[in-house]
Amino acid sequence: MAEELNQVEVKSFEVGDKVIGQVRKVEEKQVLVDIQGSKLDGIIPISELSSLHIEKASDAVSEGEELQLEVIKVEEEALILSKRKIDAEKAWESLEQKFENGEILEADVKDVVKGGLVVDLGVRGFVPASLVESYFVEDFSDYKGRTLTFKIVELDKEKNRLILSHRAVVEAEKEMQKRNRLEELKPGQIIEGTVQRITDFGAFVDIGGIDGLVHISQLSHEHVNKPTDVVHEGQKVQVKVLSVDRDNERISLSIKETLPGPWSNISEKAPKGSVLKGIVKRLVSYGAFVEVFPGVEGLVHISQIAHKHIGTPHEVLKEGQEVNVKVLDVNEAEQRLSLSIKELLDKEIEENHDYELPEEAKGFQLGEVIGDKLKNLGK
Incomplete structure (x- = not known):
């Protein structure tokens, strides 16, 4: 029965x-x-x-x-x-809706297989290796058991095919972070960044999800031959925002403007009456500009070049020449430095070629200091 x-x-x-x-x-x-x-x-x-x-x-x-x-x-x-x-039927219905809406899903990585990851979303989902991260991953073994977020990039119920991407989520988050950062940035801000990449024309610095360019001219107050002389990849640096182009996502930065200028504390480095070594940088009709510190030039007026009258500075000086100078006056606020070569020379040297240059004037060649006339003495 x-x-x-x-x-x-x-x-x-x-x-x-x-x-x-x-x-x-x-x-x-x-x-x-x-x-x-x-x-x-x-x-x-x-x-x-x-x-x-x-x-x-x-x-x-x-x-x-x-x-x-x-x-x-x-x-x-x-x-x-x-x-x-039953699980698959429910899952496909839900997944199709999420796919249409572009929703982000969260799931555990159930297995690591050749070519990618396997996740369980009620149906088997596959994450190709190229869609796991935005960078190359050599070994995925530690991904098993991890909970990750995904976007569906391909869905075919008939073929039981579900392709997912974690990389798409990461890149979307980075893009959102970049847009938010761009909105926050304003010229004049001083922020910390990390040197990401160095080129011949400058350094790209990550300032929180977006890179800005520090042009080679903005790396230092001193002349820079190549950026690697000043910065290296991974270095933490303070930068000042010079400009922000939100449409083209371009940010101009400066390291130089966060550093003490070459004229900072110049009154202490070059007090009135001090003697300094310098290099003649430029010769003009009214005198010579001498660099006494990197980025700091002072003027030796033509009347302070020699005791004897000279028509032009070119008669006794040349560009690139090393000279000794005495500080006559220093104005840090206006970044002006008045210098003298004459005050380091004994007037009698120009009248008697038997005298030797004083020790503090050893930077000069005798003929260059007092002109052609002295060269002809004794001929």
């Missing part, structure tokens, strides 16, 4: 029917369930428990758990059921 009742009940089920089952026993390769409203046994093979490969049934379900299931086969005394099909 019981057997006949079972056969009648079995005939009331068809492949594709949806049933509710409660897990009665979890075996290694299958799960036995009690089917709600039926005396029949329900069997879920391990292959029908999950869209992903699992080693044992207990990895997917536990005793007492209530499951939504689909009939995939009707046997004489039992129904063969699938949990995977």
Whole structure:
């Protein structure tokens, strides 16, 4: 009688029917369930428990758990059921909606396989290696078990194909961070950055998700032959924002303007009456400009070049020549330095070629100091 009742009940089920089952026993390769409203046994093979490969049934379900299931086969005394099909059906419906809306998903990495990562979103999702990060990753082994965010880049329910990208999420976040940073930046701000890349014309500095250019002319108050003489990749630097072009995402920065200028504390470095060595940088009709510190030039007026009258500074000086100078006056506020060569020379030297230059004037060649006339003495 019981057997006949079972056969009648079995005939009331068809492949594709949806049933509710409660897990009665979890075996290694299958799960036995009690089917709600039926005396029949329900069997879920391990292959029908999950869209992903699992080693044992207990990895997917536990005793007492209530499951939504689909009939995939009707046997004489039992129904063969699938949990995977129900999960997949629900998942595809949800995933299609999220794909259309461009939503970001969160899921655990279930496995690392050749060519990428596998995640479980109710259906098997695959993340190609090139779509994991925005940079090259050599070994993905430590990604297993990690929770990552993803965007769906390809979805095909018929082919059971779901391609995901974590890289797309990362790049979108970086772009948002960049736009926000651009809006925050204003000329005149002084901020910390990290040197990312060095070129012949300057250095690119990361200032929080976006790079700005420090042109070679803005690296230092001193002349810079090549940027690597001043900065190196990975170096933390203070920069001043010179300009922000939001449309073209271009930011001009300066390291130089965050540094003490060459004229800072010049009154202490070159007090009135002090003697300094310098290089003649420029000769003009009214005197000579002498660089006494990098970026600091003072004027030796033509009247302070020699005791004797000279028509032009070119008569006794030349550009690039090293000279000794005495500070006559210093004005740090106006960045002006008045210098004298004459005050380091004894007037008698210009009248008697037998005298030697004093020690503090050794930077001069005698003929260059007092002109051609002295060269001809004694001829």
